[in-house]
Amino acid sequence: MDFTGRLNFTYPQALEGNSSDREFFDRARINRPTSIRDARAVYGIFSKAQDSLHLLTEGVGFALVHSESQIEDWRDSKNVASIHYSECRELAQALLPDAKILSIDSHTFRDEDKKEHYYVDGIQYGPPALAVHNDYADSFSEDGKTITQRFTEIIGLPTEKRIIGLNMWRSVSPKPLERLPLAICDRTSINLDDLEYKLNINAPVPFNAHYCKPNDEQRWYYYSRMTKEEALVFMTYDSHPPDGDFFRPTLHSAVALPDSDDLQRRESIEVRIFAELPLPRGGT
Secondary structure, three states, X not given: OOEEEEEOOOOHHHHOOOHHHHHHHHHHHOOEEEEEEEHHHHOOOXXXXXXXXXXXXXXXOEEEEEOOOOOOOXXXXXXXXXXXXXXXXXXXXXXXXXXXXXXXXXXXXXXXXXXXXXXXXXXEEEXXXXXXXXXXXXXXXXXXXXXXXXXXXXXXXXXXXXXXXXXXXXXXOOOOOOOXXXXXXXXXXXXXXXXXXXXXXXXXXXXXXXXXXXXXXXXXXXXXOXXXXXXXXXXXXEOOOOOOOOXXXXXXXXXXXOOOOOOOOOEEEEEEEEEEEXXXXXXX
């Protein structure tokens, strides 16, 4: 089902400024009607993982993959760490067969009962994120024209390799997803001039996230009725993007489905993965 959703093109620091500034900002960017197409009908689902480097780094930036898990209780963080992390690394390796998949040390569990983000034993918990964003971004000069520090440098990832970031997002509700699916933007439809770089306030160390101005040229999608056997994989970082110096991310946000207020509440889990590839020829 395609629908018109309401997206929030905001960022945590948007409350700064005087009341008239905030009112103008909210009118332009909060609760903005946005056409959202069902990607299941447009792009389908991979019956099994396949080489998707081009699709993820140069194409739309996302794919839905049939990927069963041995996990029965997704709230058991120790069981998720001991079993699902390996499952995610195997999936990432199949999607990026020439890459070295780095170790995983955390995940995020979201449900609607939570009102804020917090960590327990290194695992992040929180509500569905209702703002358009991407988790990882480089630091820029004041004019936004020059990268002053790459995200990889800030968190200590290798700088002599091309680093790819992936998010593996899965609905873990008892039944197919009925509320607050993840809306994802075709990364090729994003104008680089619309991207904004602000601190990720939920990060354990200070680094930037991507936020974005609304633009009618953006193409937004979601996958209807996702199940626990399906993984939505999307790009969160590329240290050396093939289409230019600046990474064009796969923006995303939770979005309310029409007439879903009384349906099953959303539970989801996401595992963030980094992979190493050789630097492109001439890359620095």
